[in-house]
Amino acid sequence: MPITINSVVARQRVDDLEAAIPFYERLTGEAADRFDFAGVRLASVGPFLLFCGLDEAVRRVAQVSATLAVSDLAAAVEEGIAAGATVVMPAQPTPNGHRAVLRHPHGGVYEYVGP
Numbered sequence: 001m002p003i004t005i006n007s008v009v010a011r012q013r014v015d016d017l018e019a020a021i022p023f024y025e026r027l028t029g030e031a032a033d034r035f036d037f038a039g040v041r042l043a044s045v046g047p048f049l050l051f052c053g054l055d056e057a058v059r060r061v062a063q064v065s066a067t068l069a070v071s072d073l074a075a076a077v078e079e080g081i082a083a084g085a086t087v088v089m090p091a092q093p094t095p096n097g098h099r100a101v102l103r104h105p106h107g108g109v110y111e112y113v114g115p
Contacts, residue, residue, distance in 0.1 A: 003076040009049050009067040017041050017052045024048050037095070064101060064111045073098050073114035080104075080112070 014020040021032045021043050028046030035042055039057035043050045051061050070076040073091055077100050081087065084105035091100040099113045 003079050004071055005068050006071060007047065007069045009044070009047055009069070011049045011051065011061065011064060011066060013058060013062050014050050014052050017043055017050055020050055021045065024050060035095070063109055065108050067111045067113055070112055070114040073100060073112055076100075076112050076114065077102065 012020075017034075021034075024043075024045040025032055028048070030046045032043040032045045032050075035044075038060065040051050040053040040061050042061075049067060051058060068076075077087065077091060080102045085102040087100065088103050088109060089099075089101040091098050094113070097113055097115055099111055101109060101111050103109050
């Protein structure tokens with residue numbers, strides 16, 4: 001059974017988070033939501049997730065192509081595996097819900113987030 005992807009968040013590494021935010025706020029008409037996670041500074045602005053930090057910490061975030069918001073994370077992971085994806089990181093809690101990271105059969109790595 002196909003999963004429902006509610007939204008896709010494009011990830012963009014930037015050198016200076018505060019300098020980049022005004023462009024994306026103007027582009028989307030939305031205010032940035034800034035936060036830190038695992039040593040990385042991030043800002044969510046509309047469909048964009050901007051991030052910066054030291055190379056070591058940022059590498060983990062940069063390896064993921066996009067974030068896919070789903071309504072049922074467990075079902076999405078199960079369906080992804082059934083279709084040939086491999087689990088890079090099993091589902092775990094985050095400040096904003098739960099996340100899992102899957103590598104699709106053709107090499108793309110995606111973060112799935114949901115309840």
